[in-house]
Amino acid sequence: MSTPLIRLDRVRKEFGRHVLAVEDMSLTINQGDFISFLGPSGCGKSTALKMIAGLLPVTAGTIQIAPPEEKVEQDLGFVFQEPTLMPWGTVFDNVWLPLRLAGLSRRAARERVRAALVEVGLSKFEKSYPRELSGGMKMRVSIARAMVTRPRILLMDEPFAALDEMTRSKLNNDVIRLAHEHRLTVIFVTHSVFEAVYLSNRIAVMAARPGRVVADLTVNAPWPRGEDYRVSPEFSTEAARVSQVLKGTLHGDDIDH
Amino acid sequence: MATTSTIDDGDSGAAAPVNTAALARARRQRILAWVLPITTLAAAIAFWEFWVWYKQVPHFLVPAPSRIWATLMVDGPSLMRSAWFTVRLTFWSLFLAIVGGVLLGALFALSRPLEMRLFPFAVILQVTPIVAIAPLILIYVHNTFAALLVCAWLVAFFPILSNTVVGLRSTDHNLRDLFTLYRATPLQRLRLLLAPSALPYFMAALKIAGGLALIGAVVAEFVAGATGANTGLASRIIESSFRNEIPRMFAALVLVSLLGVAIFLMTSLASKLVLGKWHESEIKRES
Ligand SMILES: Nc1ncnc2c1ncn2[C@@H]1O[C@H](COP(=O)(O)OP(=O)(O)OP(=O)(O)O)[C@@H](O)[C@H]1O
Ligand SMILES: [Mg+2]
Numbered sequence: 001m002s003t004p005l006i007r008l009d010r011v012r013k014e015f016g017r018h019v020l021a022v023e024d025m026s027l028t029i030n031q032g033d034f035i036s037f038l039g040p041s042g043c044g045k046s047t048a049l050k051m052i053a054g055l056l057p058v059t060a061g062t063i064q065i066a067p068p069e070e071k072v073e074q075d076l077g078f079v080f081q082e083p084t085l086m087p088w089g090t091v092f093d094n095v096w097l098p099l100r101l102a103g104l105s106r107r108a109a110r111e112r113v114r115a116a117l118v119e120v121g122l123s124k125f126e127k128s129y130p131r132e133l134s135g136g137m138k139m140r141v142s143i144a145r146a147m148v149t150r151p152r153i154l155l156m157d158e159p160f161a162a163l164d165e166m167t168r169s170k171l172n173n174d175v176i177r178l179a180h181e182h183r184l185t186v187i188f189v190t191h192s193v194f195e196a197v198y199l200s201n202r203i204a205v206m207a208a209r210p211g212r213v214v215a216d217l218t219v220n221a222p223w224p225r226g227e228d229y230r231v232s233p234e235f236s237t238e239a240a241r242v243s244q245v246l247k248g249t250l251h252g253d254d255i256d257h
Numbered sequence: 258m259a260t261t262s263t264i265d266d267g268d269s270g271a272a273a274p275v276n277t278a279a280l281a282r283a284r285r286q287r288i289l290a291w292v293l294p295i296t297t298l299a300a301a302i303a304f305w306e307f308w309v310w311y312k313q314v315p316h317f318l319v320p321a322p323s324r325i326w327a328t329l330m331v332d333g334p335s336l337m338r339s340a341w342f343t344v345r346l347t348f349w350s351l352f353l354a355i356v357g358g359v360l361l362g363a364l365f366a367l368s369r370p371l372e373m374r375l376f377p378f379a380v381i382l383q384v385t386p387i388v389a390i391a392p393l394i395l396i397y398v399h400n401t402f403a404a405l406l407v408c409a410w411l412v413a414f415f416p417i418l419s420n421t422v423v424g425l426r427s428t429d430h431n432l433r434d435l436f437t438l439y440r441a442t443p444l445q446r447l448r449l450l451l452a453p454s455a456l457p458y459f460m461a462a463l464k465i466a467g468g469l470a471l472i473g474a475v476v477a478e479f480v481a482g483a484t485g486a487n488t489g490l491a492s493r494i495i496e497s498s499f500r501n502e503i504p505r506m507f508a509a510l511v512l513v514s515l516l517g518v519a520i521f522l523m524t525s526l527a528s529k530l531v532l533g534k535w536h537e538s539e540i541k542r543e544s
Contacts, residue, residue, distance in 0.1 A: 050434070053434075053438060054438070055434045055437055055438060073439070074438065074439055074440075076438070078434075078435070078438055080431045080434075080435075082431060084429065084431040084432055084435060086432065086449075086450075086453065087535045087536070088453040088456070088534075088535045088536075089535075097435075097439070097449070098439045100449070101436070101439040101440065101441045101445055101449075102439070102440075129534060129535050130535075131535065131537075131540070149439075
């Protein structure tokens, strides 16, 4: 059942000589895991995510990702904190980008781009420009773009931090649905204990200075989840437990950020 | 933010109710945007005409618009030849400024060391007034048109260079990561990411450089004091001033202004065409 997919082995990242962003991070993420990186600002969550995506070189240690069974343009989708859309392109152009960079013409990519837009509920907006969309809609475009190459792995770096509560919970449900339907392995970076508990079946709690994983928790609740879980007593219990662990890691540490 | 979440529903559709009153107001705004400046300008010219007539200002001091018009008609052919010279000079220098500025800007953006080596030269050429360099250039370059071209080019070149560098460097770093993630080739990166990111900066520079190219062309010609058949509008202004032909000075001046306005309209239109759909600077807010 649990096949290891991503393996981090004593991964270390230094910026220059003095900033130790991630120290000896070891973690095995299994196929189908929905794991959250939870921790205070500056604990190296984004850095870890970028190293897994291959966007930053590691200083020491190794990151291994099991090769995909079927070949796709890109096996790994990345969603940034900001929607990171090209303002000069339409919604279609933006979602087309990963396929376009792989050499697919507009015509060849059309079906897949449309399918990705349907999945995030934006099929009517393919001709719109990013500036015409709300924050939540832009984020959906960003998710559609990550999904258009049919990746196995989805990395999300605080994707909903800038959104209002209602939009955020709606998008949370969408991410769960997408992850479930496409059997994605998701690494989700967040500040929010509630978001981490609601979404994931695993939470890696991180601490700052130096950035490291201090606890690897399993969320005890069936997955996928729905709105009923959000209001259940089990949810509150789990959230309280995770908060306790998080507080423990902060305790005695300098919390000046 | 309740509105966000209702709009956010992808299936609710984008059709907003059509507000005819707002549409009519927008139309009136668009018409006014043309009517107001034109009528004001016409009124100013009419007042000028009236004032010259009323006060009986001698035409060798301030000629009436009607007299300037008449001079334009009489001297039209010869003035037009000069205007054509200035037009050619301006557009060639602008064209070369674009080519040089973009090429050098791209090189600078690619290589910091190169920029650090060459940037001082660009700055020195920029901050030294063209009037001060022009005599030297006229000595070194024998062909008058070429010498004037170099002067005008020097003035127009710098904004294009510096804005191209800034534009190419101001690409969103997350978008750059995205292109790395999807293994974009250098050419794809240039075409699909760097060029569009730099475009607003480039268009802003083009608007400035267009005006500067004309200024450069006129100033260079003033310094050159070129005479003879092959001269531009600036020489005609000097020449008329020597002969005390004030109406002809005004006529040449009007042509220079018209040329400047035409360049301004052209670069503005180009900017609107290129950026209109997506860039904040060219988007009209509907209210
Ligand atoms: N390019 C860089 N150069 C130097 N230091 C960096 C760089 N990127 C990150 N850091 C440092 O590394 C540490 C970890 O940064 P990182 O962005 O990974 O934190 P984070 O957990 O994502 O924080 P946040 O929740 O605020 O996004 C921080 O101290 C940060 O200042
Ligand atoms: Mg971060």
